Amino acid sequence: MPRRKDGEETRNKILKAAAVMFARNGFKNTTNADIVNQCGGINAALINYYFSDKATLYQQAWEYAYSEAVREFPLREKLQKCHSPEEKLLTVIETSLCRNATSDSVVNGMIHHEISAMTGILTDLYARTFFDMQRLLRSIVDEILGNRVPAIEKDLSVYSILSMLLIPIRKIRSMDHRKSESPDFDLSQRIRHVQQFALGGLEKLKQQYEKTDPCSGILK
Amino acid sequence: MPRRKDGEETRNKILKAAAVMFARNGFKNTTNADIVNQCGGINAALINYYFSDKATLYQQAWEYAYSEAVREFPLREKLQKCHSPEEKLLTVIETSLCRNATSDSVVNGMIHHEISAMTGILTDLYARTFFDMQRLLRSIVDEILGNRVPAIEKDLSVYSILSMLLIPIRKIRSMDHRKSESPDFDLSQRIRHVQQFALGGLEKLKQQYEKTDPCSGILK
């Protein structure tokens, strides 16, 4: 129990700055110096004072960013109010995009880096969150498509939907020199778009398998 | 003009191995030692002998991987044979996925890393290829959706389609401990899936705007 309280403030500053920088540049591309600069002139040794090492800071920055996103945009309660699987899908898409787009896309940024180059640091925590979302989507897609559509098609649908939730549009746009031409997207606009696009895709798939002989259960 | 020819072979080995490693771990996370190990025991000093520095190797590895992919799966000729914008979309999706999935996903791996953390090394080359593809998709989507759908909806559609082309499914699956349960996707199966999913999404969007008053041109 520390008797001084100003340490806690510094610790949180570091945590927030670390999340931003790790999301932007990944684990190895972010130096301790980058993080303290992002804080605005904090001594670099304080990182190891508060977090003992960089890997621990990475882990805690992830936990912090993710729990903030979940707290701000809870999913469970919303899902329980849904009556149809389609409604559930819309809810998952909305919540995911909200979590990813706010808090400076920290959550999404870190996920994206983990996908391109796993650090090995997050594995447990990360699997619990990312693959839970994947499994949830899988069960919703299963309900929507029914049992006439083969499992592989459902798996592929999950990846298609996931990809739309994961793509870091801001980063891509910032790479384009002509970015300023078109204005930034409104989040609610994008949410509605992805919802409709996903529903449309699933409907199309379902139609394909409904057209075929209704008696032949296995198509594979 | 070198009088010995065995150097060329070593140079190519390095280029291929570098592309694989850069695609797997990104620019900064890949060490020269990683690359020569991937070659199978080549002296690390040879990287600088043939490529002068790591950034040059990165650039040339990208050019090599990308040009191989384009050579194997040309797009231009195929597009000219298409009669409808829908056909064009199917062709772009097929070609993109073929390019990304073969040659060990090297092209896609490098793109994915560049998106999460731009190196600044590829900018020119990269912009020429990536944003060309984006603009091509934009023009096709424009044709498919017609002029009743607002531009922003079209931009969003391009990102949705792009995201499905970019998502590195193999990497994601390799992170999941339970991956072995379901078999790996057949590429042609995935191509057909993404094609239908994209078409379905676009159709749904188009329907939405056709339902509205046909006289009110501007919906925004």
Added chain:
DNA sequence: ATTATCTATAGATCTATAGATAATGC
């Protein structure tokens, strides 16, 4: 004689720590 490969190492960069100093709250 020319090109390719290897050895050894300088120099840059970064993390983590030891030890000193400053600030806080009893």
Added chain:
DNA sequence: ATTATCTATAGATCTATAGATAATGC
């Protein structure tokens, strides 16, 4: 007296290079 911050630096890691040695083809 305890906690927070700063200084200085050891040690690890990595890129790039100088210079030596080996292999090739005239």
